[in-house]
Amino acid sequence: MGESSAIAEVVARQLEGLLEAANYDGAKLLLQPVQPVDAAEAIGTLPRTLQALAFRLLPKDEAIEVYEYLEPPVQQSLLERMRSGEVLELVEEMSPDDRVRLFDELPAKVVRRLLAELSPAERRVTAQMLGYEAETAGRLMTPEFIDLKEFHSAAQALEIVRRRARDTETIYALYVTDASRHLTGMLSLRDLVTADPEDRLGDVMTREVVSVSTDTDQEEVARVIQRYDFLAVPVVDREQRLVGIVTVDDIIDVIQQEATRDLYAAGAVQAGDEDDYFQSNLFTIARRRVLWLLVLLLANSGTAAVIASEDAVLKQVVVLAAFIPLLIGTGGNVGAQSSTVVIRGLSTQRLQALGPAMAIGREAVAGALLGLLMLLVVVPWAAYVSHGNWVVAGAAGISLVAITTLAATAGAALPLLFNRIGLDPALMSAPFIATATDVAGVFIYLQTAGALLRRFPAG
Numbered sequence: 001m002g003e004s005s006a007i008a009e010v011v012a013r014q015l016e017g018l019l020e021a022a023n024y025d026g027a028k029l030l031l032q033p034v035q036p037v038d039a040a041e042a043i044g045t046l047p048r049t050l051q052a053l054a055f056r057l058l059p060k061d062e063a064i065e066v067y068e069y070l071e072p073p074v075q076q077s078l079l080e081r082m083r084s085g086e087v088l089e090l091v092e093e094m095s096p097d098d099r100v101r102l103f104d105e106l107p108a109k110v111v112r113r114l115l116a117e118l119s120p121a122e123r124r125v126t127a128q129m130l131g132y133e134a135e136t137a138g139r140l141m142t143p144e145f146i147d148l149k150e151f152h153s154a155a156q157a158l159e160i161v162r163r164r165a166r167d168t169e170t171i172y173a174l175y176v177t178d179a180s181r182h183l184t185g186m187l188s189l190r191d192l193v194t195a196d197p198e199d200r201l202g203d204v205m206t207r208e209v210v211s212v213s214t215d216t217d218q219e220e221v222a223r224v225i226q227r228y229d230f231l232a233v234p235v236v237d238r239e240q241r242l243v244g245i246v247t248v249d250d251i252i253d254v255i256q257q258e259a260t261r262d263l264y265a266a267g268a269v270q271a272g273d274e275d276d277y278f279q280s281n282l283f284t285i286a287r288r289r290v291l292w293l294l295v296l297l298l299a300n301s302g303t304a305a306v307i308a309s310e311d312a313v314l315k316q317v318v319v320l321a322a323f324i325p326l327l328i329g330t331g332g333n334v335g336a337q338s339s340t341v342v343i344r345g346l347s348t349q350r351l352q353a354l355g356p357a358m359a360i361g362r363e364a365v366a367g368a369l370l371g372l373l374m375l376l377v378v379v380p381w382a383a384y385v386s387h388g389n390w391v392v393a394g395a396a397g398i399s400l401v402a403i404t405t406l407a408a409t410a411g412a413a414l415p416l417l418f419n420r421i422g423l424d425p426a427l428m429s430a431p432f433i434a435t436a437t438d439v440a441g442v443f444i445y446l447q448t449a450g451a452l453l454r455r456f457p458a459g
Helices: 002-020 024-031 036-044 048-056 060-069 072-081 084-093 096-105 108-117 120-130 154-167 189-194 218-228 248-266 274-279 282-309 311-316 318-348 356-385 390-420 430-455
Strands: 173-177 183-188 232-236 242-247
Touching: 002 024, 002 036, 002 048, 036 048, 036 060, 048 060, 048 072, 060 084, 072 096, 084 108, 096 108, 096 120, 108 120, 154 189, 173 189, 173 232, 173 242, 183 189, 183 232, 218 232, 218 248, 242 248, 248 318, 282 311, 282 430, 311 318, 311 430, 318 356, 318 390, 318 430, 356 390, 390 430
Parallel strands: none
Antiparallel strands: 173 183, 232 242
16 A cells, blocks of 8 residues: 555656646656556646646546546546536446445535436436445445356356456356346356356356345445455345345445544544545534534533532542542543453454453453552552552552443443444444543542541541
8 A cells, every 4th residue: 555655656746747847748658557546546636727637638448447546526626627528428437336436425416417417227227326325235336247047058158258247347256147137146257167168057156145135234245245255245135136246345445434434433523424534624624523522521521520529538638639630541541442342343243252241241350450450559659659648549549440440341331332222332432431430430539538538537
């Protein structure tokens, strides 16, 4: 990835210089050996006034592939700067899944106009895919695949593959359907090539086919492809008819999208459309973040309320206040670690084998052990800082064990609770766990200190 970015950066720098010097022949020669993905990245980094000019220098067949790699804002900018005929030709030649992703980013009025101008076949396919729910297999799939019949011989099937290879997204996975387009089997290109030319596909194909439905969530599709090491997974409708395939390159985009979304949620950032976050203006960014910050601010006011309610204890031994940041900081960190482990376990489905109760129990025990280990360091240090006040040191040590145990338990339990009630477990992330343990931690600490001071008033 780093090497590709470096190539694109060099190409962009040279391309900009050639275009500004009106050396269009030189720009064409520069772009000829460049891979489409690198050409797309290079064009995307050019000033807007030069992007359309550079794009028009690409050969027609390559231009379509480069366009599919461009970021959505650049795609929209190019559409605005191109003539109507050029736009229609470009959109018509795009693969259906990439066209649907483009339409998802465009205003509804523009989408309706482009749909009306597409050829009947492409309009039908695109409208069908747009009819599926967002972030499902139906919206993600491509209808460009090769389907064969059980009565075909291997030789006949190879001839069909040769004839249709240029018009399909992948030929490494081949699917067998009956007269009603029901999925009955599959075979790889290797199976086909190594079969006897006279063998029937019904005799060499695999009948136990793993497939997904059009309404399967894209994360589940990604898990299926990962689990079975597929290059593509077939998509069937409610009648089990084969309607498309989801390829591994699309799944890589899904994994990146979902990981980005989880990271934003873990940071309590309302990301909106993740991919355009860094193209958003500052006001939009602030508006997205301020909601969560206000929620956290209100929650943190609970810490202030607890401290205010226990001011008598703090007045009695002022040095107690010195250890509040240490305790709530430790609790927040332990809770964040536990929530991160559990959220990741839910995402990868590794936690299901362990079970929710066992997962919470393990984290609770881990939190207690962490507290005991840290107690060995904190108690002597607290006694030194408080000039030998072992009541303060004891309150800090006891509270530390209680806070780390509580934080680890909450960090594991709250994401599981959110997942159980159908909410994104990543929402119950580090900032929320830390805020909750801040309030509980201060309460535990001051209550413990008050109890010890009543038992040992001399301090």
